Amino acid sequence: MEHPQTLPAAPGYTLWQLVLYMLRLGALGFGGPVALAGYMHRDLVDTRQWITEADYKEGLALAQLAPGPLAAQLAIYLGYVHYRVRGATLVGIAFVLPSFLMVVALGWSYVRFGGIGWMQAVFYGVGAAVIGIIAMSAHKLTVKSVGRDKLLWAIYLLLAAVTVVTESEIAWLFLAAGILVWFLRAPPKWLGGAGMHAAAAAPLSVPALNGMDASLLVQIAVFFAKAGAFVFGSGLAIVPFLYGGVVTEHQWLNDKQFVDAVAVAMITPGPVVITVAFIGYLIAGLPGACVAALATFLPCYLFTIIPAPYFKKYGRLPGIIAFVDGVTAAAVGAIAGAVIVLAKRSITDLPTALLALVTVLLLWRFKKLQEPVIVAGAAAVGLLVYPLLHG
Template sequence: MGNKKYTLKELTLYFLKLGTWGFGGPVALIGYMHRDLVEQKQWLTEQEYKEGLALAQLAPGPLAAQLGIYIGFVHYGLGGATLTGLAFVLPSFVMVVLLGMVYQLYSGLAWVRDVFYGVAPAVIGIITISAYKLTVKSLGKLKMNEIKVNWLLWLFYLLAIVITIITQQEQILLFIGCGLLYMIIKAPPAGLRKNRVLPVVLLTNLSFWNYSKDTLAEIGLFFLKAGTFVFGSGLAIVPFLHAGVVIERNWLTENQFLDAVAVAMITPGPVVITVGFIGYLVNGFPGAVVAALATFVPCFLFTVILAPSFKKIAANASVKAFVDGITAAVIGALVGSVVIIASRSVVDLPTALIAVATGSALVYIKKLQEVQLIAVAAILGILIKSI
């Protein structure tokens, strides 16, 4: 694995800083890692970085967090993976819990509602552009020659959009079915083997703040399932969370859910940390801890289990085809969930204009970050409501 050009303490401190100041979402975060660790510090080789990125895209789990865990694993094994993962996630987790406390205290105030009147459609604009980028990255641009090559993936994608909009639920069996079908058609394996990964739910029993033990267990199981089916980007978790916490379980209202996504956009670190905010709103601090742990445990397990034999796994055409099929359906579900959420948050002309303007600004103003757009949208919300 090459010589160690850095100590574990230095690497852990780097990820602590990245988790504290790293704005811009998964694509920006993996870009910072390449710039800092490969180009400037030269702690990793280009090959090591590429292998980590390939693993992060192949296995379920939020992209940036998984790459960070892999980088920790490269030279320092299980201890390195654990410390870098915790250091990367912890700063944004603390921030979302503090924001959850403030949100619960002051969400009844008129000016807070006015802020989120502007923020909600801005989030729709941001997620729409992210969904478009994920679509292009995974399926290619909408060109006839590319559709002919990937027509089956486009079919899965469109099917997932339609089914998500109609049922308003996450369809895990659809995702797995698409993965298996694409694998059988494109690269059928010589012999199907059953690999079982033991699910781990870590339930934390803290004595402060009231919480329900029954709900805590339900939160753990739900977020464990969500963390197991996030492929490629933290935003892919949105349809799972929306269907589960808003529609099926009624843990949050539509507005609270959008506010949770907004919180993920304005805090640094992985976007998936929105689960901590949701967990806090549902069941206090223990809920936040369980939601975050349950979401990141599958990501951690897949990385440390697959990393030692990754080159062999990555070369397997059947595995690649399975992941391609699932990814197409998951991104389709993300687009479907954007349509559902937009229908409830874009309620009048001002909110429609904010959504369109936010998406346009992201496309045409290259150095603009999501946190800046959300700040402007918050100010617009207050101004519009005060007129």
């Protein structure tokens, strides 16, 4: 018998309010998946109270367990919470569309004017400020999700260390963390676990489409669908996969073009994975950008809305709550580790270290300071300082 508390509460907001919020976040949200997940928690859980803490944690856990870009999946799940498939679909489109349009515009200018020389200077400043932004987001998520729980802290620290050492996110460790907390906090009366095994195996059931001898757009669709279906974690995790296929295997881009593509994703708001649209544009123009973006985000959309009803129906059971707590601690630990990995790439000298530190201090002191203001200031600093140091 289904308990009354498993039924969704009446939403205190309209679907269009949520769509407009996601449209704004997609247009102004800098810092990659860590920061975007932090913004959603701050705005939708703490400030507006549209989403409950439990729903947010379920969404974060599902986003970590399923392959694909974390921030986009979390946004899609939050759209699903009260407005089901229609909400998930509209929220997903609203979240991705602004950065897609920006990246396509940059792709057009890159092709027309032969490279983006100013980008290195902008990224020099923005990359350092972004480290400060995501460090603050990771801190807030840690305080909220882990608290003083010693078991969750142990999982958090282990995943942070693994992420720093391997520079990747190991999917099975999230699952293992959830199972460990489940067995310790709410041990099942029997170890039948068929439903859990089915959920874990679901992403693996997607066929690996290899060796298709077809048009360039079909090749792009197949490759980027695999990228969306088989890469776990953040935009950080998808970059090595993209490099192996785009540069090494297919030789669609050279090294410099690929590095520029990643830089474009970092200096534009929204999900880092939107770099696929820039890459697609360089390969095959606007059709290539559309096909690459659609092929990448479609699997993550399906991997979110298909398991979502089961998360909603069984999410209040003690065993599921314990499992989600374990996965969430692992996810936030991996996010904290990703901050360190990204910092090693973005903080290269004294000016960038100072930029990151000043960003943290500003966000700590001025709680309502908008991140786009910091990003714009950092870009200006980069344009001034980078030519002096690397002229």
